[in-house]
Amino acid sequence: MRFSDKVVIVTGAAGGIGLASAKRFGLEGGRVVLADLHPDKGQSAALEVKKAGAPDTLSVACDVSKEADVQRCVEETISKFGRLDVVVNNAGLMIFGPIEELTTAQWLRVFSVDLMGAFYFTREAFRRMKNGGAIVNVSSIHAVETSPSVAAYAAAKAALLSLTRSSALEGKPKNIRVNAILPGAVDTPMLWNNPNVKSGLEQIQRTDVGKPEDIAAAIAFLASDDAKFVEGASLRVDGGRLAQL
Numbered sequence: 001m002r003f004s005d006k007v008v009i010v011t012g013a014a015g016g017i018g019l020a021s022a023k024r025f026g027l028e029g030g031r032v033v034l035a036d037l038h039p040d041k042g043q044s045a046a047l048e049v050k051k052a053g054a055p056d057t058l059s060v061a062c063d064v065s066k067e068a069d070v071q072r073c074v075e076e077t078i079s080k081f082g083r084l085d086v087v088v089n090n091a092g093l094m095i096f097g098p099i100e101e102l103t104t105a106q107w108l109r110v111f112s113v114d115l116m117g118a119f120y121f122t123r124e125a126f127r128r129m130k131n132g133g134a135i136v137n138v139s140s141i142h143a144v145e146t147s148p149s150v151a152a153y154a155a156a157k158a159a160l161l162s163l164t165r166s167s168a169l170e171g172k173p174k175n176i177r178v179n180a181i182l183p184g185a186v187d188t189p190m191l192w193n194n195p196n197v198k199s200g201l202e203q204i205q206r207t208d209v210g211k212p213e214d215i216a217a218a219i220a221f222l223a224s225d226d227a228k229f230v231e232g233a234s235l236r237v238d239g240g241r242l243a244q245l
């Protein structure tokens with residue numbers, strides 16, 4: 001039970017990788033805060049996390065791109081549970097389109113969720129975590145290899161790796177470890193709604209598609225004391241997809 005005395009915030013926890021991670025933390029004894037844009041889905045996800053074994057849960061309506069929402073989420077967490085030990089910056093979105101057609105608003109929306117959300121939560125965690133802790137940023141293999149028509153997403157996920165390095169450096173004196181996961185193709189709505197995947201522009205072999213639980217296991221490892229000497233790392237979890245030329 002690696003998280004039995006811990007309080008964990010997972011963003012984007014109402015579905016996909018976030019929900020699988022929230023369940024994994026619950027299974028291992030953590031009290032889990034599910035922060036998601038959709039409070040109704042968040043509530044039913046929180047019930048699933050309790051069923052998975054979490055001693056307690058809290059569902060918070062939170063748009064990670066809004067500073068005030070992030071501050072309120074951390075405030076509600078600490079006022080309910082008295083502490084904060086782990087933050088998983090998982091909420092993310094993709095907007096597709098060739099660069100010449102992308103609007104500034106679309107580019108900024110992707111950055112505000114996929115990068116700024118992680119910055120707001122990291123800043124808040126650095127201010128409020130008292131006894132050390134861990135932050136896991138969910139990036140993507142698009143941070144290192146990409147396909148056409150996802151420029152904003154690829155750039156935001158690459159910048160998230162940079163934020164991970166800087167946060168790890170600044171977190172070290174506070175005893176807060178910060179690491180990143182780079183998932184490959186994972187069986188969630190985000191993968192199957194991807195127009196590049198639908199059109200065949202991005203080819204994915206069946207054996208290259210992982211389960212949300214595969215990513216959750218790696219996130220839980222980085223968040224746990226098993227990874228106490230892992231700091232500022234970018235862990236690729238893609239079933240070996242990028243290894244093949």
Ligand SMILES: NC(=O)c1ccc[n+]([C@@H]2O[C@H](COP(=O)([O-])OP(=O)(O)OC[C@H]3O[C@@H](n4cnc5c(N)ncnc54)[C@H](O)[C@@H]3O)[C@@H](O)[C@H]2O)c1
Nearest residue numbers: 012014015016017037063064091092140183185186188190
């Ligand atoms: N599925 C994949 O193949 C894949 C691959 C690489 C990386 N990722 C990354 O993993 C993370 C989770 O992806 P997923 O596949 O589970 O996605 P998903 O679309 O299935 O779930 C994303 C969740 O985030 C929530 N969300 C979206 N915007 C939000 C916001 N502004 N504030 C709070 N919550 C918000 C949604 O409501 C949803 O519950 C994302 O950061 C994504 O970029 C996914």
